[in-house]
Amino acid sequence: MTLAPAELPATLQPLVHRALTRLAQAVPDPIPAELQPMLVQLAISSDFALDTLVRQPGLLAQLAAPGCPPLPAPVLD
DSSP states (O other), X not given: OOXXXXXXXXXXXXXXXXXXXXXXXXXXXXXXXXXXXXXXXXHHHOHHHHHHHHHOTHHHHHHHSTTOOOOOOOOOO
């Protein structure tokens, strides 16, 4: 089940609004509308995941890519 922000219970609307506002301020480009339902669900289910996207906004493009290809392993010096 995927809900739009307006369809959420009143108790969850402020939480989702705050989370999506933080994310929108962190990413360099506007968030595509087709990602909105996924991000609403993410905001409801995981503060950690939203915090990670705010700290690493490039991950949003990775999640939005078709098939969500895996990230390459980090190179450690």
